[in-house]
Amino acid sequence: MSALSLSLPIAARRTAFGKIVRNEARLAWRRPVGLIAGVGIPVLLMIIFGNITAFKQPSPLVGGYSLFDVYVPILAVFAMAMIALLGLPVPLASYRELGFLRRLSTTPVPRSWLLAAQGVLQLGVALIALAVIFGVSIEEFGAHAPVSPGGLVLSIALSVAGLFPIGLMVAALARTANAASIIGRLAFFPLMFFAGLWLPQDLMPTLLRDISNYTPLGAAVQAMQSSMLTGFPPVAPLLVLAGYAVVFGFLARRYFRWE
Protein backbone atom coordinates (compact mmCIF):
# COMPACT_ATOMS: atom_id res chain seq x y z
CA MET A 1 0.00 0.00 0.00
CA SER A 2 2.98 2.27 0.51
CA ALA A 3 3.30 2.59 -3.25
CA LEU A 4 -0.06 4.32 -3.30
CA SER A 5 0.17 8.03 -3.13
CA LEU A 6 -2.22 10.60 -1.81
CA SER A 7 -2.91 12.58 -4.93
CA LEU A 8 -1.30 14.28 -7.87
CA PRO A 9 1.72 16.47 -7.18
CA ILE A 10 1.12 20.20 -7.54
CA ALA A 11 2.64 20.53 -11.02
CA ALA A 12 0.61 17.60 -12.32
CA ARG A 13 -2.53 19.04 -10.75
CA ARG A 14 -1.90 22.28 -12.58
CA THR A 15 -1.43 20.38 -15.85
CA ALA A 16 -4.64 18.43 -15.30
CA PHE A 17 -6.63 21.57 -14.51
CA GLY A 18 -5.12 23.28 -17.55
CA LYS A 19 -6.22 20.38 -19.76
CA ILE A 20 -9.77 20.65 -18.47
CA VAL A 21 -9.82 24.41 -19.12
CA ARG A 22 -8.41 23.84 -22.60
CA ASN A 23 -11.07 21.29 -23.46
CA GLU A 24 -13.73 23.63 -22.08
CA ALA A 25 -12.37 26.37 -24.31
CA ARG A 26 -12.47 24.03 -27.32
CA LEU A 27 -16.06 23.18 -26.57
CA ALA A 28 -16.99 26.85 -26.22
CA TRP A 29 -15.27 27.60 -29.53
CA ARG A 30 -16.77 24.67 -31.42
CA ARG A 31 -20.30 25.47 -30.33
CA PRO A 32 -19.99 29.23 -30.15
CA VAL A 33 -23.55 30.13 -29.11
CA GLY A 34 -22.23 31.41 -25.78
CA LEU A 35 -19.46 33.41 -27.44
CA ILE A 36 -21.85 34.96 -29.96
CA ALA A 37 -24.34 35.93 -27.25
CA GLY A 38 -21.74 37.00 -24.71
CA VAL A 39 -19.21 38.74 -26.92
CA GLY A 40 -20.55 39.03 -30.47
CA ILE A 41 -23.90 40.66 -29.82
CA PRO A 42 -22.82 43.31 -27.28
CA VAL A 43 -19.77 44.22 -29.37
CA LEU A 44 -21.94 44.47 -32.47
CA LEU A 45 -24.43 46.68 -30.62
CA MET A 46 -21.55 48.85 -29.43
CA ILE A 47 -20.31 49.28 -32.98
CA ILE A 48 -23.81 50.13 -34.23
CA PHE A 49 -24.40 52.64 -31.44
CA GLY A 50 -20.95 54.09 -32.04
CA ASN A 51 -21.90 54.80 -35.64
CA ILE A 52 -25.12 56.66 -34.81
CA THR A 53 -24.19 60.32 -34.74
CA ALA A 54 -27.18 61.30 -32.60
CA PHE A 55 -26.04 58.87 -29.92
CA LYS A 56 -22.81 60.73 -29.55
CA GLN A 57 -24.31 64.18 -29.00
CA PRO A 58 -24.33 65.41 -25.41
CA SER A 59 -27.86 65.12 -24.11
CA PRO A 60 -29.42 67.00 -21.19
CA LEU A 61 -31.63 63.94 -20.65
CA VAL A 62 -28.65 61.97 -19.35
CA GLY A 63 -26.82 64.66 -17.42
CA GLY A 64 -25.02 66.22 -20.36
CA TYR A 65 -23.25 63.00 -21.41
CA SER A 66 -23.90 61.34 -24.73
CA LEU A 67 -26.27 58.38 -24.95
CA PHE A 68 -23.31 56.38 -26.24
CA ASP A 69 -21.39 57.14 -23.01
CA VAL A 70 -24.37 55.91 -21.06
CA TYR A 71 -24.75 52.77 -23.17
CA VAL A 72 -21.15 51.57 -23.02
CA PRO A 73 -21.46 50.28 -19.42
CA ILE A 74 -24.92 48.90 -20.23
CA LEU A 75 -23.44 46.85 -23.08
CA ALA A 76 -20.58 45.76 -20.82
CA VAL A 77 -23.16 44.48 -18.36
CA PHE A 78 -25.09 42.90 -21.25
CA ALA A 79 -21.98 40.87 -22.07
CA MET A 80 -21.38 39.88 -18.47
CA ALA A 81 -25.02 38.90 -17.98
CA MET A 82 -25.05 36.71 -21.09
CA ILE A 83 -21.86 35.02 -19.99
CA ALA A 84 -22.99 34.55 -16.38
CA LEU A 85 -26.60 33.54 -17.06
CA LEU A 86 -26.10 31.42 -20.18
CA GLY A 87 -22.42 30.85 -20.91
CA LEU A 88 -21.68 29.47 -17.46
CA PRO A 89 -24.74 27.37 -16.55
CA VAL A 90 -25.65 25.77 -19.88
CA PRO A 91 -22.47 23.69 -20.26
CA LEU A 92 -22.55 22.73 -16.58
CA ALA A 93 -26.15 21.54 -16.84
CA SER A 94 -25.28 19.63 -19.99
CA TYR A 95 -22.33 17.91 -18.28
CA ARG A 96 -24.58 16.84 -15.48
CA GLU A 97 -27.18 15.65 -17.97
CA LEU A 98 -24.58 13.66 -19.91
CA GLY A 99 -23.14 12.09 -16.79
CA PHE A 100 -19.78 13.73 -17.50
CA LEU A 101 -19.67 15.12 -13.93
CA ARG A 102 -20.35 11.63 -12.68
CA ARG A 103 -17.71 10.18 -14.94
CA LEU A 104 -15.22 12.67 -13.59
CA SER A 105 -15.99 11.73 -10.01
CA THR A 106 -14.57 8.25 -10.65
CA THR A 107 -11.14 9.77 -11.34
CA PRO A 108 -8.66 11.14 -8.80
CA VAL A 109 -9.62 14.64 -9.95
CA PRO A 110 -12.50 16.22 -8.03
CA ARG A 111 -15.55 16.93 -10.15
CA SER A 112 -15.64 20.46 -8.75
CA TRP A 113 -12.70 21.13 -11.04
CA LEU A 114 -15.03 21.13 -13.99
CA LEU A 115 -17.04 23.91 -12.35
CA ALA A 116 -13.88 25.81 -11.59
CA ALA A 117 -12.58 25.31 -15.13
CA GLN A 118 -15.83 26.57 -16.58
CA GLY A 119 -15.66 29.56 -14.21
CA VAL A 120 -12.10 30.36 -15.29
CA LEU A 121 -13.01 30.05 -18.96
CA GLN A 122 -16.10 32.25 -18.69
CA LEU A 123 -14.17 34.79 -16.66
CA GLY A 124 -11.64 34.91 -19.48
CA VAL A 125 -14.43 35.36 -22.05
CA ALA A 126 -15.96 38.13 -19.93
CA LEU A 127 -12.65 39.95 -19.65
CA ILE A 128 -12.13 39.75 -23.42
CA ALA A 129 -15.65 41.07 -24.03
CA LEU A 130 -15.12 43.94 -21.57
CA ALA A 131 -11.70 44.79 -22.99
CA VAL A 132 -13.18 44.99 -26.50
CA ILE A 133 -16.26 46.94 -25.45
CA PHE A 134 -14.44 49.51 -23.31
CA GLY A 135 -11.30 49.65 -25.46
CA VAL A 136 -12.99 50.01 -28.87
CA SER A 137 -15.72 52.36 -27.65
CA ILE A 138 -13.15 54.70 -26.12
CA GLU A 139 -10.44 54.43 -28.77
CA GLU A 140 -12.56 54.22 -31.91
CA PHE A 141 -15.81 55.90 -31.05
CA GLY A 142 -14.67 58.52 -28.57
CA ALA A 143 -16.56 57.27 -25.56
CA HIS A 144 -15.80 58.87 -22.20
CA ALA A 145 -12.62 57.33 -20.72
CA PRO A 146 -13.10 56.09 -17.16
CA VAL A 147 -12.81 58.85 -14.60
CA SER A 148 -11.99 56.24 -11.96
CA PRO A 149 -10.18 53.27 -13.51
CA GLY A 150 -9.77 51.74 -10.05
CA GLY A 151 -13.50 52.12 -9.45
CA LEU A 152 -14.17 50.44 -12.80
CA VAL A 153 -11.94 47.49 -11.97
CA LEU A 154 -13.61 47.10 -8.58
CA SER A 155 -17.06 47.37 -10.17
CA ILE A 156 -16.18 44.69 -12.72
CA ALA A 157 -14.75 42.42 -10.03
CA LEU A 158 -17.84 42.76 -7.86
CA SER A 159 -20.11 42.31 -10.89
CA VAL A 160 -18.40 39.01 -11.71
CA ALA A 161 -18.65 38.00 -8.05
CA GLY A 162 -22.35 38.92 -7.99
CA LEU A 163 -23.40 37.54 -11.38
CA PHE A 164 -21.49 34.25 -11.69
CA PRO A 165 -23.15 32.69 -8.61
CA ILE A 166 -26.53 33.58 -10.12
CA GLY A 167 -25.47 31.58 -13.17
CA LEU A 168 -24.44 28.68 -10.94
CA MET A 169 -27.86 28.88 -9.33
CA VAL A 170 -29.41 28.60 -12.80
CA ALA A 171 -27.32 25.45 -13.32
CA ALA A 172 -28.49 24.21 -9.93
CA LEU A 173 -32.17 24.72 -10.72
CA ALA A 174 -32.11 23.36 -14.27
CA ARG A 175 -32.31 19.62 -14.80
CA THR A 176 -31.15 19.80 -18.38
CA ALA A 177 -29.06 22.05 -20.59
CA ASN A 178 -32.24 23.11 -22.36
CA ALA A 179 -33.87 24.10 -19.11
CA ALA A 180 -30.76 26.03 -18.11
CA SER A 181 -30.85 27.93 -21.36
CA ILE A 182 -34.55 28.76 -20.89
CA ILE A 183 -34.14 29.83 -17.27
CA GLY A 184 -31.07 31.86 -18.18
CA ARG A 185 -32.92 33.70 -20.92
CA LEU A 186 -36.01 34.22 -18.77
CA ALA A 187 -33.80 35.83 -16.15
CA PHE A 188 -31.75 37.78 -18.68
CA PHE A 189 -34.46 39.91 -20.26
CA PRO A 190 -36.17 41.39 -17.17
CA LEU A 191 -32.80 41.88 -15.49
CA MET A 192 -31.48 43.57 -18.62
CA PHE A 193 -34.53 45.83 -18.59
CA PHE A 194 -33.55 47.06 -15.14
CA ALA A 195 -30.00 47.47 -16.38
CA GLY A 196 -31.42 50.07 -18.76
CA LEU A 197 -30.96 48.30 -22.09
CA TRP A 198 -34.26 49.64 -23.38
CA LEU A 199 -34.49 52.69 -21.14
CA PRO A 200 -31.35 53.92 -19.40
CA GLN A 201 -31.69 54.33 -15.65
CA ASP A 202 -31.49 58.13 -15.89
CA LEU A 203 -34.65 58.12 -17.95
CA MET A 204 -36.57 55.68 -15.73
CA PRO A 205 -39.36 56.86 -13.45
CA THR A 206 -38.20 57.06 -9.82
CA LEU A 207 -39.91 53.82 -8.76
CA LEU A 208 -38.32 51.82 -11.58
CA ARG A 209 -34.96 53.36 -10.87
CA ASP A 210 -35.25 52.47 -7.19
CA ILE A 211 -36.05 48.88 -8.09
CA SER A 212 -33.25 48.87 -10.66
CA ASN A 213 -30.70 49.91 -8.04
CA TYR A 214 -31.36 46.69 -6.15
CA THR A 215 -31.22 44.35 -9.14
CA PRO A 216 -27.84 42.79 -9.88
CA LEU A 217 -27.54 44.18 -13.40
CA GLY A 218 -28.92 47.59 -12.36
CA ALA A 219 -26.35 47.84 -9.60
CA ALA A 220 -23.58 46.70 -11.96
CA VAL A 221 -24.50 49.37 -14.52
CA GLN A 222 -24.74 52.01 -11.81
CA ALA A 223 -21.30 51.15 -10.45
CA MET A 224 -19.65 51.04 -13.88
CA GLN A 225 -21.40 54.18 -15.13
CA SER A 226 -20.23 56.15 -12.10
CA SER A 227 -16.66 54.90 -12.56
CA MET A 228 -16.75 55.87 -16.23
CA LEU A 229 -18.42 59.26 -15.97
CA THR A 230 -18.20 60.77 -12.48
CA GLY A 231 -15.69 59.04 -10.24
CA PHE A 232 -15.36 56.27 -7.68
CA PRO A 233 -18.76 54.53 -7.51
CA PRO A 234 -21.11 55.04 -4.58
CA VAL A 235 -21.12 52.34 -1.92
CA ALA A 236 -24.75 51.27 -2.46
CA PRO A 237 -24.40 49.41 -5.81
CA LEU A 238 -21.14 47.83 -4.67
CA LEU A 239 -22.84 46.53 -1.55
CA VAL A 240 -25.79 45.26 -3.59
CA LEU A 241 -23.40 43.29 -5.84
CA ALA A 242 -21.51 41.94 -2.84
CA GLY A 243 -24.85 40.93 -1.33
CA TYR A 244 -25.79 38.96 -4.46
CA ALA A 245 -22.37 37.32 -4.38
CA VAL A 246 -22.88 36.14 -0.81
CA VAL A 247 -26.51 35.07 -1.07
CA PHE A 248 -26.31 33.32 -4.44
CA GLY A 249 -22.92 31.89 -3.62
CA PHE A 250 -24.50 30.25 -0.61
CA LEU A 251 -27.61 29.12 -2.48
CA ALA A 252 -25.66 27.69 -5.41
CA ARG A 253 -23.36 25.83 -3.07
CA ARG A 254 -26.32 24.47 -1.22
CA TYR A 255 -28.52 23.49 -4.14
CA PHE A 256 -26.09 22.48 -6.85
CA ARG A 257 -26.65 18.84 -7.79
CA TRP A 258 -23.87 16.79 -9.26
CA GLU A 259 -26.14 14.06 -10.61
Place this chain on the structure above:
Amino acid sequence: MAIAPPLSKESTAAHSGWGTAMSKRPAVEIAHLRKTYGTLTAVDDISLSVAEGEIFGILGPNGAGKTTTVECAIGLRPFDAGTIRLLGLDPLTQRDEVHEVVGVQLQSGALPDKLKVREILDMFQSFYRQPADVRELTNVLGLTEKLGDYYKTLSGGQRQRLAIALALIGNPKIAVLDEMTTGLDPQARRDTWELIKDIRDRGVTIVLVTHFMEEAERLCDRVALVDRGRLVALDTPARLAAQARGGKQVRFVPSDRFDDRLLTDLPEVSVVQHDGQHMVVNGTGELVNAVILTLAAAGIAARDVELVSLNLEDAFVKLTGRHSDTEGAMS
Protein backbone atom coordinates in the same frame (compact mmCIF):
# COMPACT_ATOMS: atom_id res chain seq x y z
CA MET B 1 -28.61 -11.10 8.83
CA ALA B 2 -31.44 -13.20 10.09
CA ILE B 3 -32.07 -14.86 6.75
CA ALA B 4 -29.67 -17.63 5.90
CA PRO B 5 -28.10 -17.80 2.43
CA PRO B 6 -30.82 -19.26 0.24
CA LEU B 7 -28.94 -22.26 -1.05
CA SER B 8 -26.82 -24.18 1.37
CA LYS B 9 -24.94 -25.83 -1.48
CA GLU B 10 -24.15 -22.47 -2.96
CA SER B 11 -22.99 -21.04 0.28
CA THR B 12 -20.51 -23.86 0.80
CA ALA B 13 -19.43 -23.50 -2.79
CA ALA B 14 -19.01 -19.82 -2.15
CA HIS B 15 -16.79 -20.61 0.79
CA SER B 16 -14.53 -22.76 -1.32
CA GLY B 17 -14.40 -19.76 -3.65
CA TRP B 18 -13.42 -17.62 -0.72
CA GLY B 19 -10.72 -20.10 0.05
CA THR B 20 -9.01 -19.51 -3.26
CA ALA B 21 -9.58 -15.80 -2.89
CA MET B 22 -7.92 -15.85 0.50
CA SER B 23 -4.74 -17.36 -0.85
CA LYS B 24 -3.92 -13.97 -2.38
CA ARG B 25 -4.64 -10.51 -1.10
CA PRO B 26 -8.26 -9.69 -1.92
CA ALA B 27 -8.61 -6.86 -4.42
CA VAL B 28 -12.17 -6.19 -3.40
CA GLU B 29 -13.80 -7.01 -0.12
CA ILE B 30 -17.43 -6.24 0.49
CA ALA B 31 -18.96 -7.25 3.81
CA HIS B 32 -22.64 -7.00 4.70
CA LEU B 33 -23.29 -4.14 2.31
CA ARG B 34 -26.72 -2.60 2.63
CA LYS B 35 -28.15 0.31 0.68
CA THR B 36 -31.70 1.58 0.82
CA TYR B 37 -33.50 4.28 -1.12
CA GLY B 38 -36.37 5.28 1.12
CA THR B 39 -38.36 2.11 1.61
CA LEU B 40 -36.66 0.25 -1.23
CA THR B 41 -33.75 -1.94 -0.29
CA ALA B 42 -31.46 -1.88 -3.31
CA VAL B 43 -28.66 -3.90 -1.74
CA ASP B 44 -29.44 -6.26 1.07
CA ASP B 45 -26.53 -7.73 3.00
CA ILE B 46 -24.18 -8.50 0.13
CA SER B 47 -20.79 -9.91 1.03
CA LEU B 48 -18.17 -10.96 -1.47
CA SER B 49 -14.45 -11.01 -2.00
CA VAL B 50 -12.57 -10.70 -5.27
CA ALA B 51 -9.04 -12.04 -5.52
CA GLU B 52 -6.31 -10.12 -7.27
CA GLY B 53 -6.05 -11.06 -10.92
CA GLU B 54 -9.52 -12.49 -11.02
CA ILE B 55 -12.23 -11.69 -13.52
CA PHE B 56 -15.20 -11.47 -11.25
CA GLY B 57 -18.71 -11.18 -12.60
CA ILE B 58 -21.69 -9.62 -10.91
CA LEU B 59 -24.62 -11.08 -12.75
CA GLY B 60 -28.28 -10.43 -12.32
CA PRO B 61 -31.41 -9.07 -13.95
CA ASN B 62 -32.01 -5.38 -14.46
CA GLY B 63 -32.69 -3.64 -11.19
CA ALA B 64 -31.11 -6.40 -9.12
CA GLY B 65 -28.75 -4.05 -7.36
CA LYS B 66 -25.60 -4.81 -9.34
CA THR B 67 -24.88 -1.25 -10.32
CA THR B 68 -25.71 0.07 -6.89
CA THR B 69 -23.30 -2.44 -5.40
CA VAL B 70 -20.40 -1.35 -7.58
CA GLU B 71 -21.27 2.32 -7.21
CA CYS B 72 -21.05 1.90 -3.46
CA ALA B 73 -17.81 -0.02 -3.90
CA ILE B 74 -16.11 2.74 -5.88
CA GLY B 75 -17.23 5.50 -3.55
CA LEU B 76 -19.85 7.01 -5.84
CA ARG B 77 -22.66 6.31 -3.40
CA PRO B 78 -22.83 6.36 0.35
CA PHE B 79 -24.34 3.21 1.84
CA ASP B 80 -26.29 2.40 4.96
CA ALA B 81 -24.30 -0.45 6.44
CA GLY B 82 -21.37 -2.73 5.80
CA THR B 83 -17.74 -2.28 4.93
CA ILE B 84 -15.94 -2.08 1.62
CA ARG B 85 -12.22 -2.29 0.97
CA LEU B 86 -10.47 -1.99 -2.35
CA LEU B 87 -6.87 -3.19 -1.97
CA GLY B 88 -7.36 -2.35 1.67
CA LEU B 89 -8.57 1.18 0.94
CA ASP B 90 -11.85 2.60 2.16
CA PRO B 91 -13.72 4.12 -0.80
CA LEU B 92 -15.57 6.57 1.43
CA THR B 93 -12.64 8.06 3.32
CA GLN B 94 -9.84 7.39 0.82
CA ARG B 95 -11.55 8.36 -2.39
CA ASP B 96 -8.50 9.87 -4.03
CA GLU B 97 -6.34 6.81 -3.45
CA VAL B 98 -9.14 4.52 -4.54
CA HIS B 99 -9.70 6.40 -7.77
CA GLU B 100 -5.99 6.28 -8.49
CA VAL B 101 -5.99 2.46 -8.47
CA VAL B 102 -9.52 1.69 -9.61
CA GLY B 103 -10.58 2.42 -13.18
CA VAL B 104 -14.28 2.65 -13.78
CA GLN B 105 -16.52 2.36 -16.78
CA LEU B 106 -20.00 3.54 -15.93
CA GLN B 107 -23.24 2.55 -17.52
CA SER B 108 -24.27 6.18 -17.75
CA GLY B 109 -21.50 8.60 -18.45
CA ALA B 110 -21.48 10.20 -21.85
CA LEU B 111 -18.90 12.75 -22.87
CA PRO B 112 -19.29 16.10 -24.61
CA ASP B 113 -20.10 15.67 -28.32
CA LYS B 114 -17.61 18.18 -29.60
CA LEU B 115 -14.48 16.82 -28.01
CA LYS B 116 -12.16 14.65 -30.05
CA VAL B 117 -11.15 11.22 -28.84
CA ARG B 118 -7.53 12.34 -28.48
CA GLU B 119 -8.52 15.37 -26.42
CA ILE B 120 -10.63 13.26 -24.10
CA LEU B 121 -7.90 10.65 -23.60
CA ASP B 122 -5.25 13.30 -23.15
CA MET B 123 -7.32 15.06 -20.46
CA PHE B 124 -8.14 11.89 -18.52
CA GLN B 125 -4.54 10.75 -18.79
CA SER B 126 -3.41 13.90 -16.98
CA PHE B 127 -5.55 12.97 -13.97
CA TYR B 128 -3.35 10.02 -13.00
CA ARG B 129 0.12 9.69 -11.54
CA GLN B 130 1.24 6.77 -13.65
CA PRO B 131 -1.04 6.72 -16.64
CA ALA B 132 -1.09 4.20 -19.43
CA ASP B 133 0.29 5.05 -22.84
CA VAL B 134 -2.49 6.49 -25.00
CA ARG B 135 -1.00 5.06 -28.21
CA GLU B 136 -0.81 1.56 -26.87
CA LEU B 137 -4.23 1.74 -25.30
CA THR B 138 -5.90 2.98 -28.46
CA ASN B 139 -4.07 0.34 -30.49
CA VAL B 140 -5.29 -2.42 -28.26
CA LEU B 141 -8.82 -1.03 -28.31
CA GLY B 142 -8.86 -0.33 -32.02
CA LEU B 143 -9.42 3.38 -31.53
CA THR B 144 -6.25 4.69 -33.16
CA GLU B 145 -8.00 5.75 -36.35
CA LYS B 146 -10.63 7.52 -34.31
CA LEU B 147 -8.25 9.73 -32.34
CA GLY B 148 -9.04 12.80 -34.42
CA ASP B 149 -12.79 12.24 -34.48
CA TYR B 150 -15.43 13.96 -32.42
CA TYR B 151 -17.10 11.92 -29.71
CA LYS B 152 -20.39 12.66 -31.46
CA THR B 153 -19.35 10.71 -34.55
CA LEU B 154 -18.42 7.52 -32.69
CA SER B 155 -20.63 4.46 -32.99
CA GLY B 156 -22.05 2.80 -29.91
CA GLY B 157 -19.28 0.22 -29.94
CA GLN B 158 -16.57 2.84 -30.32
CA ARG B 159 -18.01 4.86 -27.44
CA GLN B 160 -18.04 1.73 -25.36
CA ARG B 161 -14.40 1.04 -26.21
CA LEU B 162 -13.49 4.62 -25.41
CA ALA B 163 -15.21 4.21 -22.05
CA ILE B 164 -13.13 1.08 -21.45
CA ALA B 165 -10.01 3.00 -22.51
CA LEU B 166 -10.84 5.70 -19.97
CA ALA B 167 -11.31 3.04 -17.31
CA LEU B 168 -7.82 1.74 -18.07
CA ILE B 169 -5.99 4.98 -18.73
CA GLY B 170 -4.86 5.38 -15.16
CA ASN B 171 -3.11 2.00 -15.22
CA PRO B 172 -5.51 0.74 -12.56
CA LYS B 173 -5.02 -2.33 -10.42
CA ILE B 174 -8.76 -2.94 -10.50
CA ALA B 175 -11.07 -2.19 -13.42
CA VAL B 176 -14.79 -2.00 -12.76
CA LEU B 177 -16.77 -2.37 -15.96
CA ASP B 178 -20.52 -1.89 -15.82
CA GLU B 179 -22.43 -3.42 -18.74
CA MET B 180 -19.46 -2.94 -21.01
CA THR B 181 -20.83 -4.96 -23.92
CA THR B 182 -24.40 -3.73 -23.83
CA GLY B 183 -25.29 -2.41 -27.24
CA LEU B 184 -22.40 -4.12 -29.00
CA ASP B 185 -22.90 -6.50 -31.87
CA PRO B 186 -21.87 -10.13 -31.23
CA GLN B 187 -18.49 -9.78 -32.93
CA ALA B 188 -17.58 -6.61 -31.05
CA ARG B 189 -18.71 -8.33 -27.86
CA ARG B 190 -16.37 -11.27 -28.46
CA ASP B 191 -13.52 -8.90 -29.29
CA THR B 192 -14.14 -7.06 -26.05
CA TRP B 193 -14.04 -10.32 -24.11
CA GLU B 194 -10.64 -11.13 -25.59
CA LEU B 195 -9.49 -7.67 -24.66
CA ILE B 196 -10.64 -8.08 -21.08
CA LYS B 197 -8.74 -11.35 -20.83
CA ASP B 198 -5.61 -9.61 -22.13
CA ILE B 199 -5.99 -6.88 -19.55
CA ARG B 200 -6.37 -9.44 -16.81
CA ASP B 201 -3.26 -11.20 -18.04
CA ARG B 202 -1.43 -7.94 -17.42
CA GLY B 203 -2.37 -8.25 -13.78
CA VAL B 204 -5.49 -6.12 -13.59
CA THR B 205 -8.35 -7.40 -11.47
CA ILE B 206 -11.60 -7.10 -13.36
CA VAL B 207 -15.01 -6.63 -11.81
CA LEU B 208 -17.60 -7.06 -14.47
CA VAL B 209 -21.22 -6.12 -14.08
CA THR B 210 -23.42 -7.82 -16.61
CA HIS B 211 -26.80 -9.28 -17.28
CA PHE B 212 -25.51 -11.50 -20.09
CA MET B 213 -25.30 -15.08 -18.97
CA GLU B 214 -22.98 -15.92 -21.84
CA GLU B 215 -20.60 -13.12 -21.00
CA ALA B 216 -20.30 -14.34 -17.45
CA GLU B 217 -19.80 -17.93 -18.59
CA ARG B 218 -17.12 -17.13 -21.14
CA LEU B 219 -15.19 -14.56 -19.22
CA CYS B 220 -15.52 -14.81 -15.49
CA ASP B 221 -13.50 -16.89 -13.06
CA ARG B 222 -16.28 -16.54 -10.55
CA VAL B 223 -19.73 -15.06 -10.65
CA ALA B 224 -21.86 -13.48 -7.98
CA LEU B 225 -25.50 -13.83 -8.83
CA VAL B 226 -27.47 -10.92 -7.45
CA ASP B 227 -31.21 -10.61 -7.40
CA ARG B 228 -33.47 -8.13 -5.63
CA GLY B 229 -30.49 -6.77 -3.78
CA ARG B 230 -29.37 -10.12 -2.42
CA LEU B 231 -26.50 -12.42 -3.21
CA VAL B 232 -28.22 -15.52 -4.55
CA ALA B 233 -25.15 -17.52 -5.45
CA LEU B 234 -21.40 -17.16 -5.75
CA ASP B 235 -19.36 -19.70 -7.63
CA THR B 236 -17.55 -20.50 -10.83
CA PRO B 237 -19.79 -20.29 -13.88
CA ALA B 238 -19.42 -24.01 -14.51
CA ARG B 239 -20.53 -24.95 -11.03
CA LEU B 240 -23.41 -22.51 -11.11
CA ALA B 241 -24.59 -23.99 -14.36
CA ALA B 242 -24.27 -27.51 -12.95
CA GLN B 243 -26.32 -26.51 -9.95
CA ALA B 244 -28.95 -25.01 -12.16
CA ARG B 245 -29.06 -28.17 -14.23
CA GLY B 246 -29.75 -30.21 -11.16
CA GLY B 247 -32.17 -27.65 -9.90
CA LYS B 248 -35.89 -28.05 -9.63
CA GLN B 249 -38.86 -25.83 -9.69
CA VAL B 250 -42.23 -26.42 -8.09
CA ARG B 251 -45.36 -24.46 -8.92
CA PHE B 252 -48.51 -24.69 -6.87
CA VAL B 253 -51.48 -22.74 -5.56
CA PRO B 254 -51.44 -22.46 -1.76
CA SER B 255 -54.74 -22.78 0.11
CA ASP B 256 -53.88 -19.83 2.29
CA ARG B 257 -51.39 -16.96 2.59
CA PHE B 258 -48.20 -17.52 4.52
CA ASP B 259 -44.85 -15.94 5.16
CA ASP B 260 -42.35 -16.80 2.40
CA ARG B 261 -39.81 -17.26 5.15
CA LEU B 262 -41.52 -20.56 5.97
CA LEU B 263 -40.12 -21.92 2.70
CA THR B 264 -36.96 -19.85 2.25
CA ASP B 265 -35.74 -21.19 5.58
CA LEU B 266 -35.69 -24.71 4.13
CA PRO B 267 -32.25 -25.86 3.00
CA GLU B 268 -33.76 -27.28 -0.20
CA VAL B 269 -35.26 -23.95 -1.26
CA SER B 270 -33.33 -21.26 -3.10
CA VAL B 271 -35.91 -18.80 -4.37
CA VAL B 272 -39.59 -18.23 -3.66
CA GLN B 273 -41.70 -16.06 -5.90
CA HIS B 274 -45.33 -15.24 -6.56
CA ASP B 275 -46.84 -15.55 -10.00
CA GLY B 276 -50.46 -14.49 -9.72
CA GLN B 277 -52.07 -16.99 -7.37
CA HIS B 278 -49.27 -19.44 -8.03
CA MET B 279 -46.18 -19.76 -5.95
CA VAL B 280 -43.00 -20.71 -7.74
CA VAL B 281 -40.32 -22.32 -5.61
CA ASN B 282 -36.83 -23.09 -6.89
CA GLY B 283 -34.43 -25.40 -5.17
CA THR B 284 -32.66 -28.72 -5.15
CA GLY B 285 -32.86 -32.17 -3.59
CA GLU B 286 -36.18 -33.41 -2.26
CA LEU B 287 -37.73 -30.07 -3.01
CA VAL B 288 -41.32 -31.21 -3.48
CA ASN B 289 -41.43 -33.26 -0.32
CA ALA B 290 -39.84 -30.53 1.72
CA VAL B 291 -42.27 -27.90 0.48
CA ILE B 292 -45.42 -30.00 0.78
CA LEU B 293 -44.54 -31.34 4.23
CA THR B 294 -43.60 -27.94 5.57
CA LEU B 295 -46.80 -26.40 4.28
CA ALA B 296 -48.89 -29.27 5.62
CA ALA B 297 -47.30 -28.82 9.04
CA ALA B 298 -48.40 -25.20 8.90
CA GLY B 299 -51.92 -26.25 7.95
CA ILE B 300 -51.65 -25.15 4.33
CA ALA B 301 -52.53 -27.30 1.36
CA ALA B 302 -50.82 -27.03 -2.02
CA ARG B 303 -53.08 -27.49 -5.04
CA ASP B 304 -52.17 -27.93 -8.73
CA VAL B 305 -48.62 -28.95 -7.88
CA GLU B 306 -46.34 -28.98 -10.91
CA LEU B 307 -42.68 -30.00 -10.96
CA VAL B 308 -40.49 -28.45 -13.63
CA SER B 309 -37.00 -29.65 -14.46
CA LEU B 310 -34.52 -26.95 -15.38
CA ASN B 311 -31.95 -26.97 -18.13
CA LEU B 312 -28.83 -24.87 -18.56
CA GLU B 313 -30.67 -22.02 -20.25
CA ASP B 314 -32.83 -21.73 -17.18
CA ALA B 315 -29.88 -21.25 -14.87
CA PHE B 316 -30.12 -17.54 -14.78
CA VAL B 317 -33.86 -17.47 -14.53
CA LYS B 318 -33.93 -20.18 -11.94
CA LEU B 319 -31.30 -18.69 -9.71
CA THR B 320 -32.62 -15.16 -9.91
CA GLY B 321 -36.26 -16.07 -10.30
CA ARG B 322 -36.76 -13.46 -13.01
CA HIS B 323 -38.26 -13.91 -16.42
CA SER B 324 -39.58 -10.80 -18.03
CA ASP B 325 -36.78 -8.26 -18.14
CA THR B 326 -34.04 -10.76 -18.82
CA GLU B 327 -35.44 -12.39 -21.91
CA GLY B 328 -33.44 -10.16 -24.21
CA ALA B 329 -30.30 -10.93 -22.32
CA MET B 330 -30.80 -14.65 -22.52
CA SER B 331 -31.08 -14.87 -26.25
